[in-house]
Amino acid sequence: MLVNKTLPSVFLRTELEFVINALAGGNVLVNSTSDAELKYKLNGETLKLPSNGVKGCIIDFTLARILGDKGQPVYLDLGDDEEQFLGNGV
Numbered sequence: 001m002l003v004n005k006t007l008p009s010v011f012l013r014t015e016l017e018f019v020i021n022a023l024a025g026g027n028v029l030v031n032s033t034s035d036a037e038l039k040y041k042l043n044g045e046t047l048k049l050p051s052n053g054v055k056g057c058i059i060d061f062t063l064a065r066i067l068g069d070k071g072q073p074v075y076l077d078l079g080d081d082e083e084q085f086l087g088n089g090v
Contacts, residue, residue, distance in 0.1 A: 014042065017067040020058065027060035 013019060033055040040047045068074045078084050 018064065019066075020061065020064045022060065022063040023058065027058060029057045029059045031055055031057070 032053055033051050035051050035055070037048045038051050038055060040049070062078070066074050
């Protein structure tokens, strides 16, 4: 599972300058999968890893950041989004 989440993080950082600052066990949803292997593409090469029957998905990007075209951070100030914490499920 560690490699399963590390490779996508490397891709995000390398290709998109996207950094996830709070990648912890509680921020990863783990599901079973029937796929024998998981495929990742990095620097134009496809990497294949055995899934061992599990697949992870990052579910919390609250403390993440991504850089825009001019190297400036792109973000949404959650303090300005009054609907963010209403819990409507919308």
